[in-house]
Amino acid sequence: MTIVSKDITKAVQILNNDDVVAIPTETVYGLAGNIYSERAIRKIFEIKQRPFFNPLIVHVHSLEKAEELVSEFPLKAKKLAKAFWPGALTLVLKKKANIPDIITAGKDTVAIRIPNHPVTLSLLKELPFPLAAPSANPFGFISPTKASHVEGYFKNSLSMVLEGGDCKKGIESTIIGFENNEPVLFRLGSISIEDICDVIGEVKIKNKKEIAPEAPGMLERHYAPKTKTYLVENIESFIQDFRNKKIGVIRFSETMNLSNIETLEVLSKSGDLNEAASKLYSTLHKLDALNLDMIVAEVFPDYGLGKSINDRLLRATK
Numbered sequence: 001m002t003i004v005s006k007d008i009t010k011a012v013q014i015l016n017n018d019d020v021v022a023i024p025t026e027t028v029y030g031l032a033g034n035i036y037s038e039r040a041i042r043k044i045f046e047i048k049q050r051p052f053f054n055p056l057i058v059h060v061h062s063l064e065k066a067e068e069l070v071s072e073f074p075l076k077a078k079k080l081a082k083a084f085w086p087g088a089l090t091l092v093l094k095k096k097a098n099i100p101d102i103i104t105a106g107k108d109t110v111a112i113r114i115p116n117h118p119v120t121l122s123l124l125k126e127l128p129f130p131l132a133a134p135s136a137n138p139f140g141f142i143s144p145t146k147a148s149h150v151e152g153y154f155k156n157s158l159s160m161v162l163e164g165g166d167c168k169k170g171i172e173s174t175i176i177g178f179e180n181n182e183p184v185l186f187r188l189g190s191i192s193i194e195d196i197c198d199v200i201g202e203v204k205i206k207n208k209k210e211i212a213p214e215a216p217g218m219l220e221r222h223y224a225p226k227t228k229t230y231l232v233e234n235i236e237s238f239i240q241d242f243r244n245k246k247i248g249v250i251r252f253s254e255t256m257n258l259s260n261i262e263t264l265e266v267l268s269k270s271g272d273l274n275e276a277a278s279k280l281y282s283t284l285h286k287l288d289a290l291n292l293d294m295i296v297a298e299v300f301p302d303y304g305l306g307k308s309i310n311d312r313l314l315r316a317t318k
Protein backbone atom coordinates (compact mmCIF):
# COMPACT_ATOMS: atom_id res chain seq x y z
CA MET A 1 0.00 0.00 0.00
CA THR A 2 1.15 3.50 -0.82
CA ILE A 3 0.67 6.38 1.64
CA VAL A 4 -0.19 9.71 -0.02
CA SER A 5 0.88 12.40 2.44
CA LYS A 6 2.33 15.91 2.83
CA ASP A 7 4.61 14.73 5.64
CA ILE A 8 8.13 15.84 4.61
CA THR A 9 9.68 14.37 7.78
CA LYS A 10 8.31 10.95 6.88
CA ALA A 11 9.71 11.29 3.33
CA VAL A 12 13.12 12.20 4.80
CA GLN A 13 13.02 9.07 6.97
CA ILE A 14 12.18 6.77 4.07
CA LEU A 15 14.87 8.30 1.83
CA ASN A 16 17.47 8.06 4.62
CA ASN A 17 16.56 4.37 4.80
CA ASP A 18 17.68 3.68 1.20
CA ASP A 19 14.09 3.54 0.00
CA VAL A 20 12.11 5.37 -2.71
CA VAL A 21 9.52 8.20 -2.42
CA ALA A 22 7.52 9.79 -5.24
CA ILE A 23 8.02 13.57 -5.17
CA PRO A 24 6.08 16.45 -6.70
CA THR A 25 7.75 18.83 -9.13
CA GLU A 26 6.34 21.59 -11.31
CA THR A 27 6.75 19.39 -14.42
CA VAL A 28 5.68 15.85 -13.44
CA TYR A 29 5.96 13.65 -10.34
CA GLY A 30 9.29 11.83 -9.95
CA LEU A 31 10.34 8.54 -8.33
CA ALA A 32 13.13 9.69 -6.06
CA GLY A 33 16.06 8.06 -4.29
CA ASN A 34 19.47 8.98 -2.78
CA ILE A 35 21.96 9.13 -5.69
CA TYR A 36 24.58 7.41 -3.50
CA SER A 37 22.32 4.52 -2.41
CA GLU A 38 22.67 1.61 -4.81
CA ARG A 39 19.68 -0.07 -3.16
CA ALA A 40 17.38 2.93 -3.70
CA ILE A 41 18.52 3.49 -7.28
CA ARG A 42 18.13 -0.19 -8.20
CA LYS A 43 14.61 -0.08 -6.79
CA ILE A 44 13.76 2.91 -8.98
CA PHE A 45 14.86 1.02 -12.12
CA GLU A 46 13.10 -2.12 -10.95
CA ILE A 47 9.66 -0.70 -10.14
CA LYS A 48 9.71 1.53 -13.24
CA GLN A 49 10.92 -1.40 -15.36
CA ARG A 50 13.35 1.02 -16.88
CA PRO A 51 16.37 -0.26 -18.84
CA PHE A 52 19.72 0.48 -17.17
CA PHE A 53 21.07 2.21 -20.31
CA ASN A 54 18.65 5.08 -19.64
CA PRO A 55 20.30 7.58 -17.24
CA LEU A 56 18.49 9.51 -14.46
CA ILE A 57 18.14 13.23 -13.69
CA VAL A 58 19.74 14.42 -10.43
CA HIS A 59 17.72 16.98 -8.43
CA VAL A 60 19.41 19.54 -6.14
CA HIS A 61 18.20 22.68 -4.31
CA SER A 62 20.91 25.19 -5.25
CA LEU A 63 23.39 26.15 -7.94
CA GLU A 64 26.23 25.49 -5.45
CA LYS A 65 25.04 21.88 -5.01
CA ALA A 66 24.88 21.46 -8.79
CA GLU A 67 28.44 22.79 -9.11
CA GLU A 68 29.66 20.17 -6.62
CA LEU A 69 28.56 17.42 -9.02
CA VAL A 70 30.15 18.59 -12.26
CA SER A 71 33.69 19.07 -13.53
CA GLU A 72 32.83 21.72 -16.13
CA PHE A 73 30.10 24.37 -16.20
CA PRO A 74 30.22 26.10 -19.61
CA LEU A 75 29.34 29.81 -19.68
CA LYS A 76 26.15 29.22 -21.64
CA ALA A 77 25.07 26.57 -19.13
CA LYS A 78 25.60 29.10 -16.32
CA LYS A 79 23.48 31.64 -18.17
CA LEU A 80 20.68 29.10 -18.58
CA ALA A 81 20.92 28.04 -14.92
CA LYS A 82 20.71 31.68 -13.79
CA ALA A 83 17.75 32.36 -16.09
CA PHE A 84 15.66 29.25 -15.41
CA TRP A 85 16.59 27.61 -12.06
CA PRO A 86 14.68 26.68 -10.03
CA GLY A 87 12.68 25.51 -13.04
CA ALA A 88 11.92 23.11 -15.85
CA LEU A 89 15.41 23.05 -17.35
CA THR A 90 17.76 20.06 -17.13
CA LEU A 91 21.44 20.59 -17.96
CA VAL A 92 23.64 17.69 -19.09
CA LEU A 93 27.21 18.49 -17.99
CA LYS A 94 30.55 16.69 -17.54
CA LYS A 95 30.27 14.78 -14.27
CA LYS A 96 32.64 14.43 -11.35
CA ALA A 97 33.97 10.94 -10.65
CA ASN A 98 31.97 10.62 -7.41
CA ILE A 99 28.64 10.27 -9.25
CA PRO A 100 27.80 6.55 -9.42
CA ASP A 101 27.75 4.99 -12.90
CA ILE A 102 24.26 3.59 -12.31
CA ILE A 103 22.89 7.19 -12.28
CA THR A 104 24.53 8.16 -15.57
CA ALA A 105 24.42 4.79 -17.37
CA GLY A 106 28.21 4.87 -17.40
CA LYS A 107 28.38 8.17 -19.32
CA ASP A 108 30.85 10.92 -18.50
CA THR A 109 27.97 13.41 -18.20
CA VAL A 110 25.23 13.92 -15.60
CA ALA A 111 21.76 15.49 -16.03
CA ILE A 112 20.90 18.01 -13.27
CA ARG A 113 18.06 20.34 -12.38
CA ILE A 114 16.65 22.42 -9.53
CA PRO A 115 12.91 21.73 -9.50
CA ASN A 116 10.58 24.65 -8.81
CA HIS A 117 8.25 23.14 -6.24
CA PRO A 118 8.15 24.38 -2.62
CA VAL A 119 7.57 20.92 -1.10
CA THR A 120 10.42 19.24 -2.95
CA LEU A 121 12.78 22.19 -2.40
CA SER A 122 12.12 21.89 1.36
CA LEU A 123 12.68 18.15 1.17
CA LEU A 124 16.00 18.56 -0.69
CA LYS A 125 17.20 21.07 1.91
CA GLU A 126 16.63 18.52 4.67
CA LEU A 127 18.60 15.77 2.95
CA PRO A 128 22.39 15.38 2.96
CA PHE A 129 22.32 13.97 -0.60
CA PRO A 130 20.80 14.87 -4.01
CA LEU A 131 17.83 12.91 -5.36
CA ALA A 132 17.80 11.00 -8.62
CA ALA A 133 14.26 11.03 -10.01
CA PRO A 134 12.88 9.81 -13.31
CA SER A 135 9.22 10.51 -14.02
CA ALA A 136 7.02 8.34 -11.77
CA ASN A 137 5.43 6.18 -14.47
CA PRO A 138 6.23 2.66 -15.63
CA PHE A 139 8.56 2.79 -18.65
CA GLY A 140 6.62 3.84 -21.77
CA PHE A 141 3.45 4.98 -19.95
CA ILE A 142 1.99 8.50 -19.56
CA SER A 143 3.86 10.65 -17.03
CA PRO A 144 1.98 11.50 -13.80
CA THR A 145 0.86 15.05 -13.01
CA LYS A 146 -1.20 14.17 -9.89
CA ALA A 147 -0.39 12.13 -6.78
CA SER A 148 -3.32 9.84 -7.67
CA HIS A 149 -1.70 8.95 -11.04
CA VAL A 150 1.42 7.75 -9.19
CA GLU A 151 -0.63 5.82 -6.66
CA GLY A 152 -2.51 4.12 -9.49
CA TYR A 153 0.74 3.00 -11.12
CA PHE A 154 2.70 1.80 -8.06
CA LYS A 155 0.17 0.75 -5.37
CA ASN A 156 2.03 -2.46 -4.64
CA SER A 157 5.64 -1.37 -4.88
CA LEU A 158 5.95 2.16 -3.45
CA SER A 159 5.68 3.17 0.21
CA MET A 160 4.98 6.90 -0.16
CA VAL A 161 3.88 9.66 -2.52
CA LEU A 162 4.73 13.08 -1.15
CA GLU A 163 1.59 15.07 -2.00
CA GLY A 164 2.25 18.37 -3.74
CA GLY A 165 -0.93 19.00 -5.70
CA ASP A 166 -1.27 19.09 -9.48
CA CYS A 167 1.93 19.77 -11.42
CA LYS A 168 1.70 23.34 -12.72
CA LYS A 169 3.72 22.86 -15.94
CA GLY A 170 2.57 19.32 -16.72
CA ILE A 171 5.27 18.36 -19.28
CA GLU A 172 8.82 17.19 -18.44
CA SER A 173 11.80 19.54 -18.29
CA THR A 174 13.59 20.74 -21.40
CA ILE A 175 17.02 19.03 -21.63
CA ILE A 176 20.09 20.89 -22.93
CA GLY A 177 23.53 19.31 -23.25
CA PHE A 178 26.84 20.56 -24.67
CA GLU A 179 29.09 19.31 -27.47
CA ASN A 180 32.41 21.10 -27.96
CA ASN A 181 31.00 23.72 -25.58
CA GLU A 182 28.04 24.40 -27.89
CA PRO A 183 24.47 23.87 -26.65
CA VAL A 184 22.39 21.00 -28.01
CA LEU A 185 18.69 20.29 -27.38
CA PHE A 186 18.22 16.71 -26.11
CA ARG A 187 14.50 16.88 -25.27
CA LEU A 188 11.72 19.40 -25.91
CA GLY A 189 9.92 20.22 -22.67
CA SER A 190 8.23 22.78 -20.45
CA ILE A 191 10.54 25.64 -21.39
CA SER A 192 10.13 26.61 -25.04
CA ILE A 193 13.11 26.52 -27.34
CA GLU A 194 12.41 30.18 -28.18
CA ASP A 195 12.89 31.10 -24.48
CA ILE A 196 16.16 29.14 -24.37
CA CYS A 197 17.44 30.90 -27.52
CA ASP A 198 16.57 34.30 -26.03
CA VAL A 199 19.17 33.60 -23.32
CA ILE A 200 22.02 31.87 -25.21
CA GLY A 201 21.35 32.31 -28.94
CA GLU A 202 21.24 29.41 -31.35
CA VAL A 203 20.85 25.85 -30.07
CA LYS A 204 21.61 22.80 -32.18
CA ILE A 205 18.68 20.42 -32.46
CA LYS A 206 19.73 16.82 -32.80
CA ASN A 207 17.74 14.67 -35.14
CA LYS A 208 16.14 11.62 -33.58
CA LYS A 209 18.65 9.10 -34.90
CA GLU A 210 21.57 11.06 -33.48
CA ILE A 211 19.89 11.38 -30.09
CA ALA A 212 18.74 7.83 -29.31
CA PRO A 213 19.61 6.18 -27.04
CA GLU A 214 21.41 9.05 -25.37
CA ALA A 215 18.17 10.68 -24.21
CA PRO A 216 15.54 7.99 -24.38
CA GLY A 217 12.93 10.69 -23.79
CA MET A 218 13.53 10.62 -27.51
CA LEU A 219 12.73 6.91 -27.86
CA GLU A 220 9.87 6.67 -30.32
CA ARG A 221 7.18 5.00 -28.24
CA HIS A 222 6.98 6.90 -24.98
CA TYR A 223 4.30 8.69 -22.98
CA ALA A 224 1.72 6.35 -24.55
CA PRO A 225 -1.88 5.73 -23.48
CA LYS A 226 -3.25 2.17 -23.73
CA THR A 227 -5.97 3.46 -26.06
CA LYS A 228 -4.97 3.71 -29.74
CA THR A 229 -4.11 7.37 -30.30
CA TYR A 230 -3.98 9.45 -33.50
CA LEU A 231 -2.55 12.91 -34.18
CA VAL A 232 -4.25 14.56 -37.16
CA GLU A 233 -4.50 17.92 -38.95
CA ASN A 234 -8.26 17.75 -39.50
CA ILE A 235 -10.34 15.94 -36.91
CA GLU A 236 -13.69 16.29 -38.69
CA SER A 237 -12.54 14.60 -41.87
CA PHE A 238 -10.50 11.96 -39.98
CA ILE A 239 -13.37 10.71 -37.81
CA GLN A 240 -15.84 10.44 -40.70
CA ASP A 241 -14.39 6.99 -41.41
CA PHE A 242 -15.15 5.80 -37.85
CA ARG A 243 -18.92 6.27 -37.50
CA ASN A 244 -19.55 3.52 -34.94
CA LYS A 245 -16.50 4.00 -32.74
CA LYS A 246 -16.28 5.56 -29.28
CA ILE A 247 -13.96 8.49 -29.87
CA GLY A 248 -12.29 10.89 -27.42
CA VAL A 249 -11.06 14.11 -28.99
CA ILE A 250 -8.33 16.48 -27.78
CA ARG A 251 -8.29 20.00 -29.25
CA PHE A 252 -6.32 23.15 -28.48
CA SER A 253 -8.89 25.93 -28.09
CA GLU A 254 -12.01 25.47 -30.20
CA THR A 255 -15.03 23.39 -29.45
CA MET A 256 -16.80 21.32 -32.15
CA ASN A 257 -19.99 19.46 -32.98
CA LEU A 258 -20.28 16.47 -30.66
CA SER A 259 -22.49 14.16 -32.76
CA ASN A 260 -19.88 11.52 -33.58
CA ILE A 261 -17.76 12.04 -30.45
CA GLU A 262 -17.97 10.47 -26.99
CA THR A 263 -15.86 13.07 -25.17
CA LEU A 264 -14.34 16.37 -26.24
CA GLU A 265 -11.45 17.90 -24.27
CA VAL A 266 -10.47 21.48 -25.12
CA LEU A 267 -7.11 22.16 -23.43
CA SER A 268 -7.28 25.97 -23.39
CA LYS A 269 -10.41 27.92 -24.29
CA SER A 270 -8.37 31.13 -24.29
CA GLY A 271 -5.75 29.69 -26.66
CA ASP A 272 -2.89 29.65 -24.12
CA LEU A 273 -0.26 27.00 -24.95
CA ASN A 274 1.07 27.00 -21.36
CA GLU A 275 -2.38 26.13 -20.05
CA ALA A 276 -2.77 23.46 -22.75
CA ALA A 277 0.61 21.89 -21.84
CA SER A 278 -0.32 21.81 -18.16
CA LYS A 279 -3.48 19.82 -18.96
CA LEU A 280 -2.12 17.44 -21.61
CA TYR A 281 -1.11 14.43 -19.49
CA SER A 282 -4.04 14.65 -17.06
CA THR A 283 -6.35 14.69 -20.10
CA LEU A 284 -4.63 11.64 -21.61
CA HIS A 285 -4.92 9.84 -18.24
CA LYS A 286 -8.63 10.74 -18.08
CA LEU A 287 -9.45 9.65 -21.64
CA ASP A 288 -7.40 6.48 -21.26
CA ALA A 289 -9.66 5.41 -18.35
CA LEU A 290 -12.89 5.71 -20.41
CA ASN A 291 -12.55 2.52 -22.49
CA LEU A 292 -12.70 4.45 -25.74
CA ASP A 293 -11.98 2.85 -29.11
CA MET A 294 -9.62 5.68 -29.96
CA ILE A 295 -8.22 9.05 -28.92
CA VAL A 296 -7.86 11.61 -31.71
CA ALA A 297 -5.79 14.74 -31.06
CA GLU A 298 -5.37 17.69 -33.35
CA VAL A 299 -1.93 19.00 -34.29
CA PHE A 300 -1.09 22.03 -32.10
CA PRO A 301 0.53 25.26 -33.38
CA ASP A 302 4.20 24.59 -34.16
CA TYR A 303 5.75 27.22 -31.86
CA GLY A 304 6.39 27.74 -28.14
CA LEU A 305 5.05 24.90 -26.02
CA GLY A 306 2.96 23.78 -29.03
CA LYS A 307 6.15 22.09 -30.28
CA SER A 308 6.54 20.17 -27.00
CA ILE A 309 2.86 19.18 -27.00
CA ASN A 310 3.11 17.89 -30.60
CA ASP A 311 6.27 15.97 -29.67
CA ARG A 312 4.50 14.15 -26.81
CA LEU A 313 1.31 13.55 -28.82
CA LEU A 314 3.31 12.10 -31.69
CA ARG A 315 5.04 9.68 -29.31
CA ALA A 316 1.63 8.75 -27.86
CA THR A 317 0.57 7.54 -31.32
CA LYS A 318 3.44 5.05 -31.73
Ligand code: TXA
Nearest residue numbers: 027030055056109110111134135172173214215216217
Ligand atom coordinates in the same frame (compact mmCIF):
# COMPACT_ATOMS: atom_id res chain seq x y z
O1 TXA B 1 10.75 17.10 -15.64
C1 TXA B 1 11.54 16.17 -15.55
O2 TXA B 1 12.65 16.18 -16.13
C2 TXA B 1 11.12 14.98 -14.68
C3 TXA B 1 11.05 15.44 -13.23
C4 TXA B 1 10.72 14.32 -12.28
O3 TXA B 1 12.22 16.09 -12.87
N1 TXA B 1 12.04 13.89 -14.84
C5 TXA B 1 12.13 13.17 -15.98
O4 TXA B 1 13.00 12.09 -15.91
O5 TXA B 1 11.50 13.42 -16.99
P1 TXA B 1 13.06 10.90 -16.96
O6 TXA B 1 13.99 9.92 -16.37
O7 TXA B 1 11.69 10.44 -17.26
O8 TXA B 1 13.73 11.54 -18.20
C6 TXA B 1 15.09 11.87 -18.10
C7 TXA B 1 15.69 12.05 -19.47
C8 TXA B 1 15.82 10.72 -20.19
O9 TXA B 1 15.38 10.90 -21.51
C9 TXA B 1 17.31 10.47 -20.12
O10 TXA B 1 17.78 9.71 -21.17
C10 TXA B 1 17.88 11.88 -20.13
O11 TXA B 1 17.00 12.57 -19.30
N2 TXA B 1 19.22 11.91 -19.54
C11 TXA B 1 19.57 11.69 -18.27
N3 TXA B 1 20.91 11.75 -18.11
C12 TXA B 1 21.41 12.04 -19.32
C13 TXA B 1 22.73 12.22 -19.81
N4 TXA B 1 23.81 12.13 -19.02
N5 TXA B 1 22.88 12.49 -21.13
C14 TXA B 1 21.80 12.60 -21.93
N6 TXA B 1 20.52 12.42 -21.53
C15 TXA B 1 20.33 12.14 -20.24
Ligand code: MG
Nearest residue numbers: 134135143172
Ligand atom coordinates in the same frame (compact mmCIF):
# COMPACT_ATOMS: atom_id res chain seq x y z
MG1 MG C 1 10.01 9.82 -18.27
